[in-house]
Amino acid sequence: MPTKPRLTRVEHEELGIKLKQLRDDVLCIALFLEAAYAKQSSCARLAYRVGQTIDQLRSALDRQVFLDYCQWEAQEKAQFKGLQTYFPRMDAKYTPMQ
Numbered sequence: 001m002p003t004k005p006r007l008t009r010v011e012h013e014e015l016g017i018k019l020k021q022l023r024d025d026v027l028c029i030a031l032f033l034e035a036a037y038a039k040q041s042s043c044a045r046l047a048y049r050v051g052q053t054i055d056q057l058r059s060a061l062d063r064q065v066f067l068d069y070c071q072w073e074a075q076e077k078a079q080f081k082g083l084q085t086y087f088p089r090m091d092a093k094y095t096p097m098q
Contacts, residue, residue, distance in 0.1 A: 006068045009076045015061065016086040023054040062086040 007015070030047035037044055065085050 006071060007065075009080055012061070012065045012068070012085050013088075016058070016084075017088050019054055019058050019061075019086065020088055023051055023058070026051045026054060058086040 026047060030044055030051060033041070033044040033047055062085065069080060
């Protein structure tokens, strides 16, 4: 059975920044909805649940990046940022993936 290609270090980093931005945007929407409607309204609760789901995805991908790390060349391993991949610093900016 053929194996699927794994993400590269750069793809993991780009995806991590994108997911962080997406989570931040969803939580801003949740706060906006909470201000407009009750905190327990279905729309506010669903928005927060989306944020939690994104966090779960980031955690799963954080585990996966360490599994993928074993397959990388030495140069890729040297440039790996560890925990900053899916939980990047606040100043990390998203650029669209190629």
